[in-house]
Amino acid sequence: MSYETAIESQDLARARGSKKRTRIQAENEERILDAALEVFSRYGLRGATVDQIAEKAGMSKPNLLYYFRRKHDLYTAVLTRTLDMWLAPFGEMAEDGDPETELTGYIRQKLEQSRDFPQESRLFIGEVLLGAPHLDGVLKTDLKSIVEEKAEVIRRWIRDGKLLDVDPVHLVFMIWATTQHYADFDAQIRSVLGRGVEDPATFRAASDTVIGVLMRGILPVRS
Amino acid sequence: MSYETAIESQDLARARGSKKRTRIQAENEERILDAALEVFSRYGLRGATVDQIAEKAGMSKPNLLYYFRRKHDLYTAVLTRTLDMWLAPFGEMAEDGDPETELTGYIRQKLEQSRDFPQESRLFIGEVLLGAPHLDGVLKTDLKSIVEEKAEVIRRWIRDGKLLDVDPVHLVFMIWATTQHYADFDAQIRSVLGRGVEDPATFRAASDTVIGVLMRGILPVRS
């Protein structure tokens, strides 16, 4: 319910003028969403301030509020905007492919996501930490069904003897956990390792280890 | 530096009277820290309010501030208090033991931690998300050295042929990621699975999968 009202208010900005979106509108909304992502991903909904976002977007607070009337609207806007992009690699996993190449590719993509778009990952964690009140609907419907869909694919691979008998859903959780860890725990990793995943050598070591351990853990031993 | 001043202010509460701690002092500080953990772990430092914590601790705001003069002090107090407990299982991993039983035991302990003390896990994530400004010192010294110590143990196991050749530090990251995932992403897991790790069947499936995949991924194939 809170999700639906959020969507409505989000569209208000777009539907304000009954005509098309202006060039300036498109530009500024983009800049605002980028700035909002940056701030929300660090401080969460409550911790972030509109002033902070406005400054980062290079405009005055009232002007930002001209585009997104409520802080809450801006939050759900950046949240839903990110969700699609974030789930995209999951859909690319093809059923008819070889499990090893498909899963390896998926894991690598998720690791690249963590390296290239860490803020998006952190935004979700902040939301999920709060019990995902703004995503509850999407999680229980869209995410649940997409996970079940892919779990079915994995189950088929298992039935065909191409994969060891592991719980498919928990396997997905393991992949998500190990890959997103490099975005969410960046500060911790940096403290221990001295550098983050943006460093090519670190990224290589991370992906080799993650892919190696996970794949050995689920692939049947070769003859 | 911010860490040192934090420690000082934390001790101020204890050192207020130059004598020992009263019974009431001990009780109330305990209650406050528990309440603070609950609130901080949900909303983070900025998002949490002192009133909220005070109410949850069953006392007035000024009274809470009598024990912890600044919100910030309370935050660092609950943070450092939790850190020791959180890292404890890591130290129990014995070098002279069998890698399989040692690592399996460690992973299981971490999973139990995620099930029994999810708030502690979420508190850290909130801090790390902000770049760990209040933990920077501890992370770069204590955590770094304890990780390197255990990495050396793992390296020895690898040298002895008891473990496959994987990057020890990234292996530790994988263990942390997969286990803490069940605390940090509780809401997501609950949405997909319909229940969380407090459910015995779910916990069993989770630990079987995590332990199974990880151990197969790092143990040499048995003859």
Added chain:
DNA sequence: ATGAATTTTGTCCGGACGGTCAGAAGCTCG
């Protein structure tokens, strides 16, 4: 019991925050 020390509360302050509003400035298209 009583005086000192500790604990608790009501009240208040200054600043920050989300959001409003009226009007100024800029853009667009005839």
Added chain:
DNA sequence: CGAGCTTCTGACCGTCCGGACAAAATTCAT
């Protein structure tokens, strides 16, 4: 060029929050 719409700004408001403070209530040692 100029009318009408869009975009932007400064000033302002009510509320919430962290924290201060003095005084009241309670505890404790003797």
